[in-house]
Amino acid sequence: MNTADLGLPVAVPSTALFTDQYELTMLQAALRSGTAGRRSVFEVFTRRLPEGRRYGVVGGTGRVLDAVENFRFDETILGFLRERGILDEPTLAWLAGFRFRGDIWGYPEGEVYFPGSPIMRVEGTFAEAVLLETVILSILNHDSAVAAAASRMSVAAGARPLMEMGARRTHELGAVAASRAAYLGGFHTTSDLAAGFRYGIPTVGTSAHAFTLLHDTERDAFTAQVDSLGSGTTLLVDTFDVAEAVRTAVEVAGPGLGAVRIDSGDLLLIAHRVRQQLDELGATKTKIVVTSDLDEYAIASLAAAPVDAYGVGTQLVTGSGHPTCAMVYKLVARADSEEPGAPLRPVAKKSMGAKSSLGGRKWAARRLDEDGVATAEVIGTGAVPAELADRQLLVPLVSAGTVVAREPLDAARDRHIAARDRLPLSATQLSRGEPVLATEYV
Template sequence: MNTADLGLPVAVPSTALFTDQYELTMLQAALRSGTGDRRSVFEVFTRRLPEGRRYGVVGGTGRVLDAVENFRFDETILGFLRERGILDEPTLEWLADYRFRGDIWGYPEGEVYFPGSPVMRVEGTFAEAVLLETVILSILNHDSAVAAAASRMSVAAGDRPLMEMGARRTHELSAVAASRAAYVGGFHTTSDLAAGFRYNIPTVGTSAHAFTLLHDTERDAFTAQVETLGSGTTLLVDTFDVTEAVRTAVEVAGPGLGAVRIDSGDLLLIAHRVRHQLDELGAGKTRIVVTSDLDEYAIASLAAAPVDAYGVGTQVVTGSGHPTCSMVYKLVARADGEEPGTPLRPVAKKSMGAKTSHGGRKWAARRVDEDGVAVAEVIGTGPVPAELADRQLLVPLVSAGKVVAREPLDAARDRHIAARDRLPLSATQLSRGEPVLPTEYV
């Protein structure tokens, strides 16, 4: 399937160029030395969570599946690589036939993860698997960062809806992926039309100060908006004087006014005042929407305020201080020779510094206590202990090159909420802390 068939606003003829040059030159060297055919296992994991975070959230798995399916080298791309002198002819010929024919396992999207969790495992020949490194990491590092921030905001917001409104604060296509990841993390809607179009996320919108300023009076602006969008619309009330604007809003729209938005000032104080005023004006069902550089802490601080919904921009699309996840893609095992069936040998970097890793093809399982609450992330290379057999986290995503795990986005969102609910209570504290589960290697 080409992503264009999915109704992308952006047709991606191939994801093959979303790749660091060295993947291709390593391929060439491995093809020439014969080692390119060695069966290899790469794993994606992170050595640590962003400072103070208690859990990570896997985001982007569905996009990885699209990217792997579309990873092909057409004549245009081959021509570019030839003209730049990046690769020799035998390598270009090999790439012309390329498609990934191996297996990918991974934590399903929305699942939580911890330091060392093998969130994705790519198995195939070295040649076919090494090429996928860059694009897989791009997607998982970006989308998981946003999903993790969204999850914390969703905890802070409790039952109140969260609207993602950050398109203008990030690259126009990151924005689409960010809306998707925010939805996985627990957001409800997005302002980004491309995200609505591509991923069927419900879209919402209010109004901007420019619209009020365009008109001769605030009343004219409110009247124009209500006439065309109905009294259920959301009126922006902080262009001039909030109290006057709220009065005008209810006069224009009637007590059935859908909502008012407050985008500046002391939101806690103003929300209380506006609620009081709306109630006095008989608009007891008019909701209060707040926006204005909200993050999970600001949302939490408004828990006791009469706020009905939060619009979040910058902080969710930039991962609330952690715009990337530091996931890496490491060769953890490979065959000693080129013949099919040669046993795998664990491998790992051994140099000084903090960048060492655990070799070997890994399984992962989450151990739970008698109440079903998670107590440890268990990672191993040998046989899976019987008591963990049905607690395993890796599921097949691609088998012999075929995607086997496509699912609706709501499945990932539901999975995330369920997985988060099974973590120890301290997982959802916003304060800085250690990962809420220890990682055990067995």
């Protein structure tokens, strides 16, 4: 869901400068050489998953579609480029009328991917396709990293709810994107109101330690919060002495107190003590929420603890140690002339080491066993084998410049859960290992 779904207005700035200068200088040189109009195919893929990860998660597709629609060079942007002397006048004139009119195919958002998976394919003239490289990579690399971390945390949490609360641990625009990616990966709520406004994600939040310290006593703080938000609120109980705070919280709010939050200390030990104390005080339905620099490993370690929900910040919005997915955007096929019917031929980087790539316009499919469990990621450039024809992964996203695959965020979230459930069971292990599916080239 986004603000369009909610019927809310939102300013949509141009995304044209979310790019590297060399995209524009390549355009200028190609216009001069007469090659800018050659039909070209670019693909987004990663050569490897982050170390120890078993699968990747495609995140940010919806944001990419927004970025492509809003990639426009208005007079202010053109004036900036002219003032800096970055481009010549013929190139600026060409950009003034720029609209992406090509096609984009891709793995649907929420799908899982593996090394070599052609996550997105952009087809058009060289001029229009090359301009989108940086903005597409910046979105997919960030959002996929956060979505993958969120997915792992979701597995570790099981049925317990997860709250995203990392806005203060990244920059303001990144926080909104991270909230969206976290929801896609399995989180339930966010503390970031901009994300709630823009994408319809449920929002949560009550108070911090500063609110307790503002008041003369902890009791005064709890009383003020309950008077304002009701007894179903969540009270933060680790500002001073946890046991005393829990006792005071139940006295102020009554046994119907919604939850207590623990944000420091030995969470496993404290959670057990707090649960016992709450039960003894008659607050048997009061929930326990834990925060404090959690990641998927810390969440997994609390599986046996009487914890009802987790709040995660820093580790989530930074991809739990892997803030990017190392995705690249490579030219894999192009025509030999600007003639409309000129055939495409494969091209590829052939440098030494691990940075070489495979040429050709690719398809991708996932082989399943008789139980519907995935067994391999199959990628090819020729005809699709008959047995894989109905298991192809790329879907049309943009056709002749028009977005054709916009969907609610909840649809991508549901897709991810279904895709993850079709992977071998070892995919959800948090121990380090190789990708759970091998990539086969045919």
